[in-house]
Amino acid sequence: MLTRRRLQALRLRHAQRSIPSRYQRRQINHFISKEADPVPPIPAQRTPFTLAVKDNITTKFSPATTTCASPFLADYNSPFEATIVQQLRDLGAVVTGKTNLDEFGMGSHSVHSAHGAVSQEKDGYSAGGSSGGSAVAVANGEVDLALGTDTGGSVRLPAAYCGVVGYKPSYGMLSRFGVVPYANSLDTVGLIAKGVGRIREVVVRRGLWEVEDGRDPTSLGRKARRRIAQGREGYGGEDVELEGVRLGLPVEYNIEELEGGVRDAWVKAAGRLEERGAKVVPVSLPTTRHALSAYYVIAPAEASSNLAKYDGVRYGRRSEGESDAAEGGVLYAASRGQGFGEEVKRRILLGSYTLSSEAMDNYFLKAQAVRRLVRRDFDRVFRLENPLQDEQETFDLSEMSEEIPMENKLGPAEVDFLLCPTAPTLAPKLEDVMGGQGVLDAYMNDVFAVPASLAGLPAVSVPMLVEGEERMAGLQLIGQYWDDARLLGVAEAISEVLGGKR
């Protein structure tokens, strides 16, 4: 429980967030609450490992608060613990703290937090967002594994910026019960570690992929998990060879905003993988350019709905003095206006608008149509079928842009994985983010991350060196639905080739 004074301080910091203080810039500020005396795992035979939990995933004890970096939940103690935290505790996790994030997971740089911005330790680079605290905790070696949430890249982007591995599972694989929702149809629980191996250990070898959670209605049923896995490789935990794996390079990802260094690193990495026997082919994902817009319609719409419960009555504080609950007035407006941060308010407004009866058809429904096209793009290029589709769709050539070379339209394009950068740039300086960058610049960071989120596909970001800069960027590998085991296996092999940690 926070004291009232601390609460006030949080509010103050929240309000002043847009003007970074010297104090904030010196702090890396990646933990919201830290456990002085972590509770050891109960099954003693397990090899314990340390775990940091993003503060929008509920924990019942050690630490007891779950703030979502929002003043509304500054002193919130959840009456229950998220399934994923329980599962990891059972596997030997020792929770050491709750990590900082963008309020309710909305942001790309972990700056929109009631606890102040997160920064990377060296040189004050952006940690990425929204799971920035978790990525920094891993990058600093403070924990073995960190939990994040990935709605539109919120695990992969900070992993890429911080030079660690970030994994977003297939939608419906890891339980969301206990994850405070941002956009339910996109939210996934993600894992961050220094190497792919630890993530693969937990998800594949220790069988998290298999476990259905009856408390999460979007958790895939046990039978379906098994059935789909039968058509997939890698769930035995065996090593995966790069030899013969077909990697597709989406031509639409070579965008104007892509930094030269990152592009070079991407192409170079593809070349090195080809040397190791992988087959690299260009593919076309024509809907990519609409995906980002669709994401920023759908996610805020769901967010505006999910955040309606924070009204100052049950959560947060009722704003004093300005209660206008009189005849014709509204009870919650003042409290909500004061309680939420700027970015959250922006998305609530955006979402409320796109769901309004006059805008619904032009925004929300169109965005859902784009979402289906994005999924179809992926299904068209993957060699494996999408088990969530009843029948295989046929694709009409006329629907594709004329700029796309014919050979790409027709295939050979069936591939095992897509290989692309996680973000178009290296981590920017936090100063630049908080000073001059506009809102849309921040949204732009998600451009390569959101397509996989919209389609519910598994994706992993592994670090790759950007030569000349001597800094790390993220290389993203995207797989067909429920191909998580092979995806992690190949990612591990790729990391080895690129010289990363196993």
Next chain:
Amino acid sequence: MPRIPTSELSRYLLAGQLSRRGCLRASRICLQPVANFQTRRFASVETQSTSVPPTPLRKQLKEQAKALKASGQKKKKNIDNQTVPGWELTVGIEIHAQLNTVRKLFSPATTSFNDSPNTHVALFDLAIPGSQPLFQPETLIPAVRAALALNCDIQRVSRFDRKHYFHWDQPSGYQITQYYEPFAKDGRIGLLARDGIAAEDGESIAVGIKQVQMEQDTAKTTAQPGEAHWLDFNRVGMPLIEIITLPEIHHPATAAALVRKVQMMLSAVDACVSGMEEGGLRADVNVSVRRVDDTSGKLGTRTEIKNLSSFKAVEDAIIAERDRQIAVLEAGGVVEGETRGWSIGSTETRRLRGKEGEVDYRYMPDPDLGPVVIDPQLVQRLASSSGVSPDVETDQLIEKYGLTAKDAISLLALDGGARVQYYYNVLDALSELGAETDAIVTILAANWCLHELGKLTEVSSDLGMTADGECKVPSRDLAALLHHLCRREITAKVAKELLWAIFRGEVAPGGVTEAIKDNNLWFNELSKAEYEALADRAVEGEDKVLGEFLRFADGKSKAYPRGKLMFLVGKMMRAGPEHRMDPTSAERVMSTRIDDIYLDALGNKQ
């Protein structure tokens, strides 16, 4: 026919007129000599008003007749209320009914009525961050039954949407409902004259059902003194169905009849727990008016009146809102599309506080909930097991048992359908006792099941009626009672007193006959000679009254002076031992003796 209050009826009877079998309210009056009667009568008047002088009977009767006429006129006025010349009313109704289920719609918390507040609440019901909805498939069974009863097409695939608005009784800030794809569509409900539709709608009318959707209930708010409101989250998330009719109703009485009929149909298929009286059913009405000569074909701007909790409120609120809208339009104003409220007993609707000003519910498919797929086999199964429809059953009660439509519908409506089951149980027990179940018996039994049983609960607790039609008065015991009554082995008065005794548990189950025997309650009727002696005494000094009969016998007056006869019978009854007398026998004896003896005697005198 307006029902005469029983207090008035008993006063009327005690004031010197005859008591008819089956009409006298059970009351403990011990038989006393005639001399004492006057005082008793005053005493009973005094309960009404302390200083009213005794009113002559004749005057009293006249006044009552006048009052009756007056109330009749009032009734007529109500019928006129159904239309306003020059204007057409259009009404659509949304009925919210609580489904008869064990669990809430999206959480395994149990449903409850009047349990301790906030004892059946799951994480999701309170919208605790990180909790998720878990659809409870069992809730589909009563929902589909209800939709089938309303002749709807059950949709194979339906979905849940979020309807957003801020209110303290809704923790998540949205209600989960089925807006875009409801589970049932395109139904129809038939209403007959006997269901109480407006006379203007003729013998029958069909009203279309647009859709039936499943949705969550909100928390229950209890206003406390001062500004406080208490919330009971037991109700939040309870499964409801919302039944939306097409705007095809044009008369207030028909709207009320529709709601009543829906309630009856839902309880007949066991889809709902309770009716309007218990708060298990609520109605919102959409009301608009337009001029009869309006040729645009468009309906007027409609207003919605929320949360009507009785059939009368539905009718009254529609009348009030229609009249308000007409007044606004006739004054050159514009009807605003808004939400209005109605309190019972008021004469006008009132504007409710806007929830967010102009409400845009921002419907959005719930991203946590998958589609609901209803197997056609389930629909078939439920359709074949849903039993007789209330309309068919009403017809049976009228045709087979000779009941009036009103009594038949009341029997079906009471106790959520259990009362009619009780009635059948009584009839079964009667035929086991060897009673002839002809119309006299079936109608008598219905009267007792409805009215006499109803009186028990006027002053005491409920009947404890179970779904299979048993209550604190076992059906076998009531049958035994009625059997004795039919065979004139006990009087109606004794039967009624025994009914109370059974209700209070003073008669052991199956012990009706024993109780009659032990307390010596058998009807030991006066002999013919004894009746005749009483008749002779009654006519003493009544030559003027007998003169009326003579005038009739001589053809000088057209109508038989029945009133006079009853006056004389009443005198007889008061003079004799009431517990040994049957008014019918007394009347027969009196009538015969007037014709055979008294008139001759009178003629001789003159």
